[in-house]
Amino acid sequence: MPSADLIIYFGTVTGNAESLALRAQERAQASGLSAELVNLAEIGPDQLIREGYALFFVSTWGDGEPPMDVDTFYYDLEAADIDLSQLSYAMFGLGDSDYPEFNGFARNLDERLASFGAQALYPRAEADVFFDDTYAEWEAGIFPLLEEQLALAATA
Ligand SMILES: Cc1cc2nc3c(=O)[nH]c(=O)nc-3n(C[C@H](O)[C@H](O)[C@H](O)COP(=O)(O)O)c2cc1C
Numbered sequence: 001m002p003s004a005d006l007i008i009y010f011g012t013v014t015g016n017a018e019s020l021a022l023r024a025q026e027r028a029q030a031s032g033l034s035a036e037l038v039n040l041a042e043i044g045p046d047q048l049i050r051e052g053y054a055l056f057f058v059s060t061w062g063d064g065e066p067p068m069d070v071d072t073f074y075y076d077l078e079a080a081d082i083d084l085s086q087l088s089y090a091m092f093g094l095g096d097s098d099y100p101e102f103n104g105f106a107r108n109l110d111e112r113l114a115s116f117g118a119q120a121l122y123p124r125a126e127a128d129v130f131f132d133d134t135y136a137e138w139e140a141g142i143f144p145l146l147e148e149q150l151a152l153a154a155t156a
Contacts (some may be wrong), residue, residue, distance in 0.1 A: 002052040004036040005150050009048075011040040011058040011070040011105075016094050020135050021057045027139055031147050041069035045077040051086030053121075053146060056109065059094040064104025074105075077112055085117030088149065090142050091124040094131055102126065121145055 006028050010021040021037055028035035040058070048054075061067050066074045091113075093106020103126040110124050122142045127134040 002036075002049045004034040005053065006033055006035040006146065007038055007049050007052070007054045008035055009038050009040050009054060009056045009058075011056075011067045011073075013059060013061055013067045013069075016131065017057040017059045017067075017092075020092060020094070020131070021055070023135065024055055024057070024139065027143055028146070031143060033146070033150060040073045041067070044073060045080045045082060048082070048084070049087060050082070050084060052088070053150065054087060054089040055092065055142075056089060056106075056113075057092045057094070058106050058109060060099070060101065060103055060105040063099070064101025064108070066105045066109075070105075074109065077109075080116075082116050084113060085119075087113075087118040088121045089113060089118050090120060090122040090138075092135070092138060093124060093126045095126065095128065097128045102128075121149070 008021045008024050010017045012018045025035040025037055059067055091106055091110040093103035095103040122145060125134055125138040
């Protein structure tokens with residue numbers, strides 16, 4: 001079982017994704033939910049939670065690539081074979097629409113998680129350089145769903 005109601009994974013180079021992950025953690029706590037932050041640079045795919053609820057905040061670098069220190073996680077994930085059918089998640093991508101592979105990594109990671117059976121709770125966000133409004137809108141949409149689902153899970 002996960003160690004918190006919600007695991008918030010992030011992958012970042014210059015800290016933007018981590019700053020939004022922290023905002024999501026504060027938002028979760030404001031709803032009485034426990035939320036743990038995990039840097040994807042520090043885990044392997046086998047350490048992803050297999051059941052429960054997760055949010056992913058990831059930026060795209062290079063030409064549609066993961067943040068440099070998330071490379072190993074992602075290439076191991078591509079080679080992995082894991083069952084995530086009990087995992088509900090949502091993906092928030094950060095990027096820059098001046099790049100041809102806008103939010104490429106968020107899109108690839110999202111597709112990879114779905115291919116392991118993970119259930120997307122809410123549509124993926126693909127934020128541009130000014131990501132505040134996109135985040136605020138996404139947060140306002142996803143948290144009521146999380147609150148509802150976690151309350152149902154608690155009474156099941
Ligand atoms: C060298 C470089 C390469 C980048 N490549 C992409 C890219 O291919 N696609 C994209 O959408 N954004 C790209 N970006 C934009 C970053 O994803 C964006 O600045 C993001 O907010 C960084 O978030 P972070 O601080 O969490 O790493 C690139 C930025 C830099 C500086």
